[in-house]
Amino acid sequence: MDLNIKTLFACCLLSLCTVALAQQRPPNIVLILADDLGYGDLSCDGRSEWKTPNIDKLASQGTLYRRWYTASVICAPSRAALLTGRYSIHNGVTGNGSLDLPRGEITLAAELKKHGYTTALFGKWHQGAPRPPETESIHPMDRGFDEFFGFRSAIHAWQKFPKELWVGRELKPSQGYADALFADHTIDFINHNKDKPFFVYVPFIASHGQVEAPEEDISEHRSKLPLLEATYAAEVTRLDKEVARILKALDDNHLTDNTIVIFTSDHGATFEPLAKNTSIHLDSNRPFRGQKRTLWEGGIHVPGMIRWPGHIPAHAETQTLIHNLDLFPTLLAATGNAPFPELKLDGSNILPSLEGNSPPIDRTIFWEWNEGGNIQYAAMHNHLKLIITGGNKPELYDVVQDPEERIDRAAEFPEEAKKLEKDLKTWLATTTDAAKQKRSPGKKKAGHAVNDE
Numbered sequence: 001m002d003l004n005i006k007t008l009f010a011c012c013l014l015s016l017c018t019v020a021l022a023q024q025r026p027p028n029i030v031l032i033l034a035d036d037l038g039y040g041d042l043s044c045d046g047r048s049e050w051k052t053p054n055i056d057k058l059a060s061q062g063t064l065y066r067r068w069y070t071a072s073v074i075c076a077p078s079r080a081a082l083l084t085g086r087y088s089i090h091n092g093v094t095g096n097g098s099l100d101l102p103r104g105e106i107t108l109a110a111e112l113k114k115h116g117y118t119t120a121l122f123g124k125w126h127q128g129a130p131r132p133p134e135t136e137s138i139h140p141m142d143r144g145f146d147e148f149f150g151f152r153s154a155i156h157a158w159q160k161f162p163k164e165l166w167v168g169r170e171l172k173p174s175q176g177y178a179d180a181l182f183a184d185h186t187i188d189f190i191n192h193n194k195d196k197p198f199f200v201y202v203p204f205i206a207s208h209g210q211v212e213a214p215e216e217d218i219s220e221h222r223s224k225l226p227l228l229e230a231t232y233a234a235e236v237t238r239l240d241k242e243v244a245r246i247l248k249a250l251d252d253n254h255l256t257d258n259t260i261v262i263f264t265s266d267h268g269a270t271f272e273p274l275a276k277n278t279s280i281h282l283d284s285n286r287p288f289r290g291q292k293r294t295l296w297e298g299g300i301h302v303p304g305m306i307r308w309p310g311h312i313p314a315h316a317e318t319q320t321l322i323h324n325l326d327l328f329p330t331l332l333a334a335t336g337n338a339p340f341p342e343l344k345l346d347g348s349n350i351l352p353s354l355e356g357n358s359p360p361i362d363r364t365i366f367w368e369w370n371e372g373g374n375i376q377y378a379a380m381h382n383h384l385k386l387i388i389t390g391g392n393k394p395e396l397y398d399v400v401q402d403p404e405e406r407i408d409r410a411a412e413f414p415e416e417a418k419k420l421e422k423d424l425k426t427w428l429a430t431t432t433d434a435a436k437q438k439r440s441p442g443k444k445k446a447g448h449a450v451n452d453e
Contacts, residue, residue, distance in 0.1 A: 026115070026335040027308065028259040029199040030186075030250070031327070032243060033082070034303075035075070035124060035157075035208035036292060038269030038284030041236050042303050046286065050221060050233045054244035058263060059305040063316040063354070067400075068304025069380075070267045071324045073293050073369050075154060078266040078324070079203065080127045083107040083143075085328025085345040088368065089427075092434035093127060095371030096154065100138040101127040102434060106343055108328045110144025112199045115337050120147035122185040123203035124157045141169060149185045150178075151205070158209025158274060160235070177214050179204045183242035187249040194253040197335075202246065206239040207269070207284075211276050213238055232278035257309045260334060262327065265302040267292050289405045295367050295376040295387055296405055308334070311355055319400070320360045321382075326350050364420070366427045379424040384413065386420035394421050 039045055044056040044064060071081030072088055080093035084105050088094045092102045101107075109119040121140045125148075140148045151157040152166050165174040165181070174181065186202050213234035220237065221230035243263065250256045269275075269284035270292040279285075290296025304322060306312050311334075325347030329339055333351045352358040367378040378387045383400040396410040396417045410417040 025258070026117075026197045028197055028250075028255055029112070029117075029331055029334075030246065030259060030261045031199070031201045032246070032261070032263045033079075033123075033201070033203040034239060034263070034265040035203065035205045036267070036270050036275075036279075037207055037236070037239075037265035037303065038279060038286070038298070039288060039301055039303055040286035041207065041269065041282075041284050044305075045303055049225060049229075049282065050237055052236060052240040054240045054247065055263060055305075058243065058247065058261060058307055061309070061314055062261070062305055062307030062312050063314075063318060065304040065306070065322050066317060066319050067321045068264055068302055069300050069321070069323045069365065070265065070302050072367070073267050073295060073299040074371070075124075075126050075208075075266055079125075080105070082266075082324045082327060083109070083127070083201075085325050085339070085343070085347040087325065087346045087366065089431040089435045090344070090346060092432065094368070094435050096126075097371055101143065107144045108331065109140075109199060109201065111328070111332060111339065111343075112335065113144055113146070115335055116197060117335075118193050118196055118198045119145050119200070120186075120189045120198070121145045121150065121201045121203070122148070122182040122189070123150045123179075123201070124154075124205050125150065125152050125203075126154045126157060139169065145201075147185075147189060150182060150203075157205055160205070160210055160212035177238070179206050179239060179242050180214075183245050186246050190246070190249045190253060190255070194255060203266070204239055204242065206235040207232060207275075207279070209274060211235070211274075211278055217241075228276050228278050229282055232275075232282060260306065260308045260312075260331065262304075262306050264304040264324070267300060268298045268302060287403050293369070293374060295369050295378040295389075297399055297403055299369075300367060300378075301399075301403075306354065313356055320350075320353060321365070322350065323347060323365050330354070364423050366424060368428065377424055377428070379420040379427070381416075381420060381423075384409070384416055384420065386410075386417055386424065388421075388424075396420070 042055055043051045044059045070078050072078040074096050076096045077088040077093045080091050080101050081088055084091045091105050113119055125140050149167055160178055162174050162178055164171050186200055189200055211231045213231050217234035217238045218231050221233040250259050268291055269279040271280045285298035288297035288301055290298030329345050329347050329349040330351045332339055333349045339345050348361050353360045364381040369376040376389050383398050385397050385399045386394050388394045395408045397405040
């Protein structure tokens, strides 16, 4: 046999063996989280001013979920709930003014490590209010992550071109566009851990914070949009390119078929000062009412998709309701494990319904937003959502038929409204002492911005 043919045969055999071994082990998990990305910012969700072809492709290769809900309306409680599978009233992080995630809370990363996973976080941590740098409890590497690169708190996480970032436990000088740097580290992590199961959490910072992007990305949109809006568009399209690079790393390492990839956002887009009115002018939460820091759909209804070849249907869209709390038990189930009861998870294992093997779970989902004088509560069962703002009377919306939440249906469905209000009160009564103590005082009314974190 010719030497070149032998070499080619050996390479093909090695590639087939790599694929076979990858399929025998538990699935890898890549969890990508955008920051302040509105439901209307992706072209697969209706954006026409720019395209996000790579995220759209990811959605087409898996399932696009039209009713994906986040756990909170601001960064820290949303991320804490995502990683613990527990409501903010149970895990103690109810707002950005809360201190860091309590030590007793177990993260998804820590749980996966128990089952042989190598774990990493590249991006924005922010599980509560910043503490002095010497306080280790706020460090991701104390919370189940083997590797970390990025922002530890929200103090500088609005910077798109940061001068310093944490590399492990050291704060080091940094140069470059933050989201590109996070993708670089993610790709390197995939390349070095391709032979064992891994969980990598990639909380990008687009489109949160300062409206900045690399000039070459801004130039792609200047002919169609004013400069600031073009820059916002560039943040989103650059995010799309970074997602593509991560997906390519999976392809290059023959890991695609045995990797669960999830893309979503921590909450809706902000209409606050740091965004310089860009998301307002671009109507980033379209078609929904509200924004970040509100429990209207614009604050909690976010983009969401999952790709897992051979398990999650491809080329599919669904109205199946997903809550970020569900990711902890669902991903654990996908690895062949179940959470211990003592974790007291609030999320549900929805893997059977995601795979099409059972109908969606019949349940009621709750929200609380109570920080800085902002007070809203919500409860949703199927398509009916009860929302209470401040001391006002409860309102009831059919969020499927009326996603803009224009028509209060409480008078039409009084029994359903009463039941949701009763269920909400019962849920609020389970608030832990730690959560009560961690709320921040303030005087602003519901829906008003406290800050830009």
